[in-house]
């Protein structure tokens with residue numbers, strides 16, 4: 001079965017050009033970049049090139065790039081560092097819709113006596129900047145707000161948020177989890193208010209297991225992993241050279257293709273959205289009125305179960321994901337949709353399609369063809385759905 005992969009916010013295909021770039025560094029050029037000999041030196045050169053490529057995509061300087069193992073590590077490193085730099089400050093600000101990489105850490109911190117403010121969002125997933133303005137105080141060590149949401153694609157006004165942190169925060173750090181934003185929308189650290197930023201290779205066609213923490217020059221930092229002197233003492237551990245080289249290439253490709261590819265991807269996403277809304281009654285877009293990533297469509301179908309939709313789509317070779325997480329046998333709607341106040345009957349029937357440059361118009365056609373009968377069938381099977389259809 002030929003798969004139609006529309007789950008790119010979960011992970012992406014490694015681009016063939018990326019794989020080609022990393023491949024020789026497994027068996028041929030496998031030296032350790034820290035070695036004195038030529039064999040390590042040639043890998044070091046390639047790692048330097050990758051660092052330049054990542055920096056260039058972000059509008060950063062190569063010295064500001066710290067390679068990590070994943071987005072989760074970068075998020076943890078940023079927040080933990082801020083708390084060590086400011087041991088007297090006990091307040092952390094984040095949002096209710098963060099990825100667990102940030103939210104779980106913040107909730108653990110609140111159990112350890114930190115004051116954690118989780119900012120609310122409105123029904124479209126947008127932040128209330130006045131709430132942020134009221135929350136930031138001299139006790140705030142760090143504000144961590146994602147650039148774009150993984151479930152809905154809603155993009156937050158990062159520079160406006162950063163300006164508030166800088167104005168009211170008395171030196172508080174500003175971190176953004178940009179795992180879903182990098183490669184999809186242009187970012188420029190040269191003119192940004194961001195102090196620290198996380199990204200993850202596997203969301204932009206590099207392999208899993210490589211991430212970056214962007215660390216603005218001059219921002220004090222306490223490393224999460226200590227040991228050797230790698231990454232200028234900011235992240236110990238022998239470098240994942242193949243991952244770094246791959247990420248460098250992925251960033252170069254993203255920089256080169258961002259404009260044209262994202263216009264094409266957005267065109268496909270918008271057509272999918274338009275057609276599904278016109279073909280399926282009682283469907284709504286989660287975050288539809290907010291600014292969104294060009295590739296993400298989170299759509300709710302009333303009176304159906306998201307997991308059931310996904311299973312039936314999967315039988316037809318279509319890979320998407322739901323907004324629900326299964327907890328202890330009960331299907332809880334996702335924390336993001338709950339924070340947005342999406343009604344229970346919609347939150348349960350939410351499906352996320354996330355596209356990439358590898359999707360085609362035929363993929364979109366297939367979903368437009370297959371999904372409406374799936375929803376119809378599930379509504380007919382469900383007692384709530386039947387009642388609703390008979391209304």
Ligand SMILES: Cc1ncc(COP(=O)(O)O)c(C=O)c1O
Nearest residue numbers: 070071072099101150179180200
């Ligand atoms: C917004 C966001 N932050 C962090 C992560 C975690 O990244 P990683 O899988 O590289 O740890 C993800 C991955 O889904 C994400 O979407």
